[in-house]
Amino acid sequence: MLERADKTSRILDVKYFLLLPSVQDVGTSLDISQWGMLLKSASALEMYRRKFGRLSPNSVAAFLLLDRDFPRAVRFCISRAEQSVLQITGGTQGNYSNRPEQLLGRLRAELEFLDIEEVMDNGLHEFIDDFQSKLNDIGVAIFEKFFQVQG
Secondary structure, three states, X not given: OHHHHHHHHHHXXXXXXXXXXXXXXXXXXXXXXXXXXXXXXXXXXXXHHHHHOOOOHHHHHHHHHHOOOOOOOHHHHHHXXXXXXXXXXXXXXXOOOOHHHHHHHHHHHHHHOOOHHHXXXXXXHHHHHHHHHHHHHHHHHHHHHHHOOOO
């Protein structure tokens, strides 16, 4: 789930940061076509269209980052990763007894209360960089808790 969240965020970042040739192209058919291709590359176009219909950058970003039901959405993945760790440890959501539970719970809560307009206003690329840093911290915490050989 962490890897899936990472890949979805990277796909979104590539579109936002690299694909659009210039600011003048925002909202053009080229821009909208690229957002559609981005959704298609994440196997998300059909579900997105059912939920939102018309393509818009903010709606695409909201869907791929914050949707609670789409299996490749970042929020969905983080929620499931947290559930998996809690099943392993026997913990419960809202309480934590170790670093992986704490970091996953914090990130899940952040995503649950996040507003896409705020993300876009502050910069999608910056949000994704910060998110990927948090994913790395979670990965390290999981490794240290469950896989590192204690010496």
